Amino acid sequence: MRSGIYQILMSIWAALLFMGAGIPAAQAKVEGETIYLGAAVSLTGKYSTNGELTRRGYDMAVEKINQNGGVLVNEVPYQLAVVYYDDESTPARGTQLAERLILQDGVRFMLGPYSSGLTKAMAPITERHQVPMVEANGASLSLFQNDYRYLFAVLSTTEQYLTSAVDFMDQQGKAASDVKVAMAFENDPFSQDVRAGVLEALGKLGMQIVVDDKLPPELDDMSSTLTKVKVTQPDLLLISGHARGAALAVRQLDEMQIDVPMVALTHCDAAQIIRKFGARAENILCAAQWASSLTYQDELFGSASDFALAYEAQYDEPPAYQVAESAAAVMIYADAFARANSFDPTAVRDALSATVLETFYGPVTFDAAGKNIAKPMVLMQVQDGAYRVVYPPAAAEAALRYEGKVGEDAQLSYFGVGADLVLNGMMIGAVFALAALGMALVWGVLNIINIAQGEFVMLGGFVALTAVSLGVPLMLTVPLAALVMFCVGWAVYRLVIFRIIERDLFVSLLATFGLSILFQQLANQVFGSDVRTLETGLATLNFAGGALSISAVKLVAFVLAILIGVALWAFLSRSRLGQAIRATAQNARAARILGIDTDKVYAATFGLNAALCGAAGSLVVMAWAVHPYIGLPYTVRSFLIVVVAGVGNVAGVVAAGLGLGAAENVAGFLFGAEMQIAFVFILMVGVLVWRNWRLQRRREYLK
């Protein structure tokens, strides 16, 4: 309005213009003797592990092609290079980056991102600009039903992923109409398209569907879905939920002692189920695009197993199929450039659509919609601790192992199922209660709502993992995680929190939100976005003749959580520091006058909160799983618990925590797993509005 603002706005505008000018437009598709391919892959966010695999695949092929003299176009050898951006695993970012690669970086040839969702977001952009995109990681069939002319996929599409398992089931001699099938698919474009393919196959054969759940992408506990599986006792269980879903499924199937004759998953090799779970993964069927034991070969990499060896030499682990398909995408481009003998996008597109190529990854031929129809999907089975290809018959290394149902269907009582749900829910509820106790403390004493609460839990989990990998005995990880997190909490207080303690609550909400992004991303950079679990080797305990099974580690976690709650109560009511904390909570000024160093009390309280979360996190990693993005649901649950129970009420917080865990599990069972998280949040809003409503009649409101 006045000159100050005027100058600021003008200088910003100038900066924007400068930025625009600073970016060389059309830096070029082909510069000198290098062809630039553009790719936005997920280096952070929920897909970052697979995004990294994608990038490695691209890089390996580019390197190899360049070593072999590059691509010959018009008798000039061109080198390949890839321009990368990080799409953060979100489609909103993906579209912007596609546009940016095309318009600002002048890329005329795109490689695909990781996941169907991101490919769905980027394909309209490349289509709009008529730039070809060869993708290797978007399998969704619906991508190829939009008449896109510039989209090509080297992989087999989703409808083929698990249908071979359905066929296997059909061949086992049981009448199709007697076969019961349970399905749980993650609620994302990829898995939902896998589900559509399976539904069609099941419909044709006339098999019964007894469970059909949508798993929320942020789900960390599958027990409500698996309880349904336990109740319905299906012959075939199909689960698709990227690496996280596969890891959780294998672990919890074993823990809940659910015995399904045939289990088929996607993404098992990305989840490394053999390395993580050993014998517990035995006999599981895994859908894969490619396996290193296949007999495909080409001149660049040699055979499939040669590729695997080359990859292992560089990265020290066997290649997941995501690497192979990504490498193949680059090879397809190299082949198309050579045949088109031109860099005109339309000419290259036409060359791409005429591709007929044998690669180490399999044959590639595109149909009119752009999907590869030459390469079949592979089904592997975990046999004696290794993946063996069992389908297609031409490539099979081993026969399918299938034993059928052992014994009669056990009779389950409603009581047993209900108890199972409630108890399993209460186990995780105890962990919620721990985090909520910390939140109540900080809220009561510092008057701060800590949004980074869930991130403290997550960090606690990673501390425990790191400690175990350094050889610390399992027993000591819980106190160690608490101790380390105490220090982290103290440091956070000294660096950030003390500056905002006198400000209004809203400032603290935002500042701690900043902390939560910071911790998430740091954890992602340091530990990767994999789902991590800690194996305790504790067995599962059975009650009531198998109707009720509780894993011992959950029970230990539960008991520990309750003990810590009791210890906290004792500390607050008996010790001197505890009294000082309570005094400060009641009236900070009065406490200061009486000689209490409130600054120290604040720091200790915040540290104590972080320690509680750290302990909770170490229990989570032992009984469930952690990854860098589990935080927010824990934060919101803590808040919900504290709002319901009240700030100064230790016993109430514990009770509300247990109740919430149980309610969530029951809701997931009754309304489907996709409603489990919605239920928590709707419950929270409902509780808030209801409590406020009652106060409003007295002209008051929640404070």
Added chain:
Amino acid sequence: MSFLALKNPREASVMAALTVGMVMAPFFFPQLLQQLTMLWLMVVFALTWDMTGGQMGYNSFGNVLFFGIGAYAGVMVQREAGFDYHTGFVVGVLAATVLAGVVAMVLGIGMLGLRGHYFAIGTLGLGIAAGELAGAWDLIGAGSGLTSPLYPADAAHGRSAGDGGQFFYWWMAGLAVVCFWVSRALYRTRFGLALNAIRDDEDKAEALGLPTTSIKIFAWSLSACLLGAAGAIAGNVIGFIDPKDVAFAGATFGVWMVLMAILGGKGTLWGPVLGAVIFHLTQELFWTYLLGWQRVALGLFIISIVVFFPEGILGSLRTRFPALFGVRVEERS
């Protein structure tokens, strides 16, 4: 319409400069078109958030709810109603505007009774729940998301799709202008004063006879309408609507709205505009130069904003240089 008049020459010149920039930018920097479109989206985000957050003191963390409703409503109309592309788009935007406004009105009855951080967390919960529900609803694509129709090609070139970049730019820029003028007009009327009265002391405002409940609901609905329209346009710019990562993206768009308004200075007219521009620029720079670490930098950036500039850039400037803002300071002799 005296409250629309531009009496202050400086403000007039800022606006002239901005208008020239807005009109010229797509021609001079066609390669930046989508970033510029997103820039105006950010301006809309910040301005609409500030209507309730800054001016009325109701800090919503869930305004992204209305953006998401708009995105779904707009694209559903385009896909299902059977209009040609341009009619479908316009009807979609209108439907989104109305639907988002109505939802805000209904939810407002319960939610706007909550105060302070309870309102903040309650709205956060609404936003997240909406994302989960959209992900469970098969009619709107559930977890598979919705793809918006491709922009039609100009038949002459035999292309399979047209480049709608310019089209979306003008719509988004137009919406930002509408948002700005609506806010500016609003804050100069008695209604604006009533909003500020609620922010400063709701009980006293009520005691003075202001119909606080209707005022609050009206303000929230108005910002919801504008956000709904923004959602319908942005759904087409982005091209693919994912329930949790695009439409109800609480952890990105939802929080950015708040941050941008705070960064610029909440409770001012120009603050959110300034905040949106600076935030968007910073973010683009982080994304370009800090591959993989950009969100770490963003986290640090957020913490420093709220710790060191809790009143925002304009707020801090006003405190430090009151003369620039027309506040006369008497020098003590």
